[in-house]
Amino acid sequence: MSAFVTALICPRCQLQHDPQTIQNLCVACQSPLLVEYDLDRLRTAVSKETISERTPTMWRYREFLPVGDPTQIVSLGEGFTPLLNISSITRAWGLTQVWLKDDGLNPTGSFKARGASCGISKAKEFGIRAVALPTAGNAGGAWACYGAAAGIRVHVAMPKDAPAINQLECRLYGADLQLVDGLISDAGKKIAQGIREHGWFDAATLKEPYRIEGKKTLGLEIAEQLGWQLPDAIVYPAGGGVGIIGIWRALKQLRAIGWVSGKLPRLIVVQAEGCAPLVKAFEEQQPESEFWPNARTFASGLRVPKALGDFLVLQAVRETGGTALAVSDADCARMMRLLAERAGIFAAPEGAATLAAVERLQEEGKIFSDERVVIINTGSALKYPEAMAEALAGQM
Numbered sequence: 001m002s003a004f005v006t007a008l009i010c011p012r013c014q015l016q017h018d019p020q021t022i023q024n025l026c027v028a029c030q031s032p033l034l035v036e037y038d039l040d041r042l043r044t045a046v047s048k049e050t051i052s053e054r055t056p057t058m059w060r061y062r063e064f065l066p067v068g069d070p071t072q073i074v075s076l077g078e079g080f081t082p083l084l085n086i087s088s089i090t091r092a093w094g095l096t097q098v099w100l101k102d103d104g105l106n107p108t109g110s111f112k113a114r115g116a117s118c119g120i121s122k123a124k125e126f127g128i129r130a131v132a133l134p135t136a137g138n139a140g141g142a143w144a145c146y147g148a149a150a151g152i153r154v155h156v157a158m159p160k161d162a163p164a165i166n167q168l169e170c171r172l173y174g175a176d177l178q179l180v181d182g183l184i185s186d187a188g189k190k191i192a193q194g195i196r197e198h199g200w201f202d203a204a205t206l207k208e209p210y211r212i213e214g215k216k217t218l219g220l221e222i223a224e225q226l227g228w229q230l231p232d233a234i235v236y237p238a239g240g241g242v243g244i245i246g247i248w249r250a251l252k253q254l255r256a257i258g259w260v261s262g263k264l265p266r267l268i269v270v271q272a273e274g275c276a277p278l279v280k281a282f283e284e285q286q287p288e289s290e291f292w293p294n295a296r297t298f299a300s301g302l303r304v305p306k307a308l309g310d311f312l313v314l315q316a317v318r319e320t321g322g323t324a325l326a327v328s329d330a331d332c333a334r335m336m337r338l339l340a341e342r343a344g345i346f347a348a349p350e351g352a353a354t355l356a357a358v359e360r361l362q363e364e365g366k367i368f369s370d371e372r373v374v375i376i377n378t379g380s381a382l383k384y385p386e387a388m389a390e391a392l393a394g395q396m
């Protein structure tokens with residue numbers, strides 16, 4: 001137990017849960033639980049300067065994370081990825097202060113490493129022996145990887161048309177992999193069955209409270225790397241939306257302890273045209289999304305037809321004055337190529353989607369020339385050979 005964790009709180013019904021015992025969803029209303037910290041004590045226990053002197057991984061922020069016993073931390077060097085200025089690309093659109101957070105450089109080639117490192121460390125601290133999760137692809141690889149490093153058995157279910165590379169990495173890390181005819185939602189049903197039958201710990205997105213804490217470090221790092229100044233906007237490619245909820249919480253916690261000040265950045269969510277339930281709910285001013293039928297996109301991380309934390313994503317976007325928009329696979333492919341050719345950045349299609357979004361938002365007058373914008377590249381192109389081929393085939 002982190003010295004600073006006080007409770008697990010349900011954001012829907014406010015019911016508190018004991019953080020010393022293993023928890024999944026809120027026992028009253030089945031919502032995701034969020035970790036609360038004693039920020040007053042945290043503020044006096046650690047300083048920006050101390051953190052800046054530590055090893056450059058996400059665990060430099062350990063006081064903001066839920067693992068108390070440092071010997072339980074399972075780390076492969078995840079986090080503290082570079083924040084690269086890509087204004088050489090965006091200047092053509094009149095934007096001179098745009099950075100890309102390159103989370104493709106994480107272990108397993110995606111930012112899922114952050115969630116897996118935190119989630120597996122916490123599972124280890126609890127003495128959990130087997131975890132199970134459905135995945136659209138990269139989360140399976142990351143949890144299989146960190147499970148292997150921790151000696152925890154990992155059971156993964158993924159759509160049988162999930163990228164071959166994700167299937168291979170799960171097997172190579174020694175995970176138990178089940179392929180399912182359908183989407184991540186169908187893989188979820190398969191996993192639920194295994195959990196009932198074998199008592200595995202349910203590590204599905206937002207069904208365990210700690211993965212989001214790992215992703216929170218994205219927001220902490222952005223603030224530190226910008227010299228503890230907040231940008232004007234952060235653009236994020238949302239599937240389940242865990243990353244954006246994490247960033248939102250990180251920035252609010254930093255503001256609460258006085259390490260940053262002023263308005264929070266506008267949080268902007270990007271989805272694929274073939275699977276955009278959050279965008280639809282945002283446009284229709286709904287508090288939650290509806291299941292998106294026939295979800296299709298080559299950006300497999302965005303192929304989430306209905307997210308458990310959708311209400312939190314929509315709240316984050318609305319409270320910060322952000323927006324939500326969908327881009328086409330063709331635009332993702334075009335931006336993959338642009339990032340590679342012009343900046344030497346090998347971005348996953350999900351990450352490339354955020355650059356396509358920036359181009360559109362500038363055209364629509366929703367991002368201005370003097371604004372500081374951070375986009376998140378959530379994965380490496382190396383995990384997407386088909387998208388690479390598409391980026392090469394497409395006309396610029």
Ligand SMILES: *Cc1c(COP(=O)(O)O)cnc(C)c1O
Pocket residue numbers: 110111112138139237238239240241242243244301302348350351378379380
């Ligand atoms: C999982 C994933 C996403 C979406 O992340 P969420 O936290 O589910 O919104 C985006 N990009 C890549 C590369 C991913 O693997």
